[in-house]
Amino acid sequence: MEMELKVNQDNCLGCGVCVVACPVNASISNEVAGGHGSKTTETIMMVENGFIKLFSPEKCTKCGTCQLFCPTDAIWLE
Template sequence: MPVSPFQIYALLPKTNCKKCGYTCMGFAAALASMEAEPEACPELLKPEFAENLKKIKELLPKGEKAETGLIITEERCIGCGVCVVVCEENRTNVEIAAGKGPRLGDAAVLRVENGVIKLVTPERCKRALKTPVFCRACVEHCPTGAIELVG
């Protein structure tokens, strides 16, 4: 049975600070539909919410990761981070939108790890949302052709 957003909401900090890009109720709905990751709420990463975070993860659907159609050729990646800052899903984080790399613990679709790009949360890519959005910003801005689209 699908998880109810109200079950998730009960475990959220309920401050409505919108650091996740939603109100708490909106975030609960986004989590239930696999359009957000619990780590996008910085409050949930605090030690006092560790138990709530664990319970939320247990409640969330364990569906297969959606297909993005993106193919990364790591050998071509020079780790410039351009794709990280042009990705609109990443840019919901104001620091990334300002050109900084995601910090440890920040939710991100794409991030450079050890000098190479990684698609760390493919399910948050616009192409993989329940209602997919045709996006190819990372593909078009990569200077080396390290990200391509299949199909």
């Protein structure tokens, strides 16, 4: 059973840790690999107006890295 990537903006602090931790994001965007926010909506998720938003969730491989790093359980797989 394939899991699904979910976000809850109510919990999100907009810290962007998930954006940087995500290995798929880092392989798509050089800025992310360098520890910065993404400049392209090609990445799975990015912080927009202070909250996390999913842009290309279909690219997610369900590795669980974002969930491990999120300090507020605002992004998870289920």
